[in-house]
Amino acid sequence: MLFKVEMTVNPPSHLSEEEFNAIKLKEKNYAEELQREGIWVHLWRVAGLYANVSIFEVRDNQHLHDVLMALPLYPYMNVSVTPLCQHPSSIK
Template sequence: MKFLCRMQVKFPESMSEEEIAGKQAAEKEYSQALQRSGEFEAIYRVVGRYANVSIFEVESSERLHEILSGFPMFPYMDIETTALCKHPNSIR
C-alpha cells in the first residue's frame, strides 16, 4: 500500500536547542534506516516551513501507523495521511 504523508513539526517553546538537536539526530537515523529498507520511498522538504511530504510503501495501514508513531519527533508532528493508488493515465 502506498501512502502520502504531510508532516509539520512544531517543538514546544520550552524545549532547549540541545533537546531539539538530539531529536533531529535521532530522526535522521530512524528515517534513513526506513529509507534503506524500502518502506520510506521519498521525502521532500516543503519550502519555507519545518515540514515535509513523504511517500511510504508498506504492507498495511497498521504498519504505517507503527512507522509514524516510531519517529522520535512524533509527539511534535501534525501528520495528514492519504492512501494512494495508481492512476489509470500513469505511464509509470
C-alpha cells in the same frame, strides 16, 4: 500500500536546543534507515516551512501507523495521511 504523508513539525518550547537537536538526530537516523529499507520512498522538504511531504510504502495501515508513531519527532508533529493507488493513465 502507498501513502502520501504530510508532516509539519511544531518545535516544543519546553526543550533546550541541545535536547531538541538530540531528538532531530534520532529522527534523521530513523528516516535514513526507513529509506534504506524502501519504506520511506520519497522525502521532500516544503520550502519555507518546517514540514515535508513524503511517500511511504508499507504492508498495511497498521504498519504505517507503527512507522509514524516511532518517529522521534512525532509528538511535535501535525500529520496528514492520504492513501494512494495507481492512476489508470500512469505508464509505470
